[in-house]
Amino acid sequence: MTDTIVAEIDEPIYTSRIIKASALIADTRLLLSEWNLEKPVEENLARVQRQNIFGKASRRRVEDKLRIFRQRYFDDPEIGQTLVKLFQENAPSQWLDPLLYFFSAQNDRTLRDLVIEAIYPRQLSGYRDLQTDFLKRTIRQWISEGKTTTDWSEATVTRVARNAQATLRDFGVLQGKANKYIAPIYLPTPAFALIAHWLQGKLHSGNMVLHSEDWQLFFLPVDGVERFFIEAHQEHLLSYYAAGSVIRLEFSQETLPDYAQFLLERYQS
Structure with missing residues (x-):
């Protein structure tokens, strides 16, 4: 996978952490x-742990949640600062929710690759239904290839698949309670631009950003990504230049939090 940002990890690469780590949006x-x-x-x-802001959650559960939040959003300080800034300065929830989903998927290879390797191809084929057994087949394939942390039991396979479905439903990627369906994901242009800025900081190549498979988390093919870049360019959120295979991206701010502030000021003025 040459166009991915997920860190290169010696196999096995898939964990069952999704069993404990749902979307946790609220x-x-x-x-x-x-x-x-x-x-x-x-x-x-x-301080958050001391004040127990999560109400009736047990101490153990609070510790689990804080570990999840740190891994997803605060191990990279710029991500955490950006999300805090957007929330505390009243950015639209439509901006924030796709970012929470994207960075959660970056942190959990299992969740990310279930979307990219299983759900996105199914969506491309014109199917909307997504049964648990469909995801379980992908997970079993990973197990047979030695890509999971252990040789998961059938019960663990089922729990990982079901919790992934529930998490993706909460993030708006899926719809439905008992029966899950692939949903159209709304990605506002400012949220797209923030993700593009982050990808550019990791890849340092406009062409690699354009072709990054991480856009498939939003069911975006390359031409769909390019349309977003053109729209963002027309709205003066970034500069996008394409000449054959040469792609140049320019952003007005160097850091992700500063770029978030730039977008907030543009849309709140």
């Missing part, structure tokens, strides 16, 4: 609302 919003950007990550996490 709790994430609560955490972002309580975050103090003037304080370091450790101090914020310690």
Whole structure:
């Protein structure tokens, strides 16, 4: 996978962490609302745990949640700062939710690759239904290839598949309760631009950003990504230049939090 940002990891690469780590959107919003950007990550996490802002959750569950939040959003300080800034400065929820989904998927290879390797091809083939057994087949293939942390039992395979479905439903990738269906994902142009900025910082190549398979998390083929870039360019959110295979991307701000501030000011003015 040459166009992915997920860190290269010696096999096995797939874990069952999704069993404990659902979308947690409401709790994430609560955490972002309580975050103090003037304080370091450790101090914020310690205060949140001490104050038990998550209500009746047990101490063990609070520790699990905070570990998940740190891994998803705060191991890279710029991601956490950007999300806090967007939430506390009242960015539309339509901006924030796709970012929570994208960075959660970046942190969990199992969730990410279930979308890219199983759900996206199914969507391309014109199917909308997504049964648990369909995802289980992909997971069993990973097990047979030695790509999971252990030789998962059938019960673990089922739990991983079902929790992935529930998480993707909460993020808006799927719809339905008992029966799940692939949903059209709404990706606002500012959220697209923020993801593009992050990808550019990792890949340092406009062509690689354009062709990154991570856009498939939003069911976007390359021509769909290019349409987004053209729209963002026309809205003066970024500069996009294409000449054959040469793609140049330019952003007005160097860091992701500063770019988020630029977008907020543009849309709130």
